[in-house]
Amino acid sequence: MPAKKTPSLKKPAMYEALRDDGASKEKAARISNAAAQKGRFASTVGAKGGESPPYDDWTVADLRKRAKELGMSNYSRKNKADLVEALRNH
Numbered sequence: 001m002p003a004k005k006t007p008s009l010k011k012p013a014m015y016e017a018l019r020d021d022g023a024s025k026e027k028a029a030r031i032s033n034a035a036a037q038k039g040r041f042a043s044t045v046g047a048k049g050g051e052s053p054p055y056d057d058w059t060v061a062d063l064r065k066r067a068k069e070l071g072m073s074n075y076s077r078k079n080k081a082d083l084v085e086a087l088r089n090h
């Protein structure tokens with residue numbers, strides 16, 4: 001079986017800053033790579049997307065629904081804090 005290709009980060013410092021601010025791995029990578037591609041800062045790249053409250057403000061049902069949408073496993077028995085952590089580290 002061939003090795004799974006891992007995408008490279010175009011702006012690792014921006015990625016780390018976004019992760020420190022609580023963005024998930026996926027979101028931080030997407031924003032930092034889009035900023036590198038367009039030569040912009042995260043504030044202008046992320047501004048075109050919709051607004052969503054932080055995971056801490058979501059209900060447990062909504063967090064489980066999001067985990068399911070992302071194809072995560074073992075989320076149904078997690079409490080709110082564990083779900084938030086799992087989603088941020090996805």
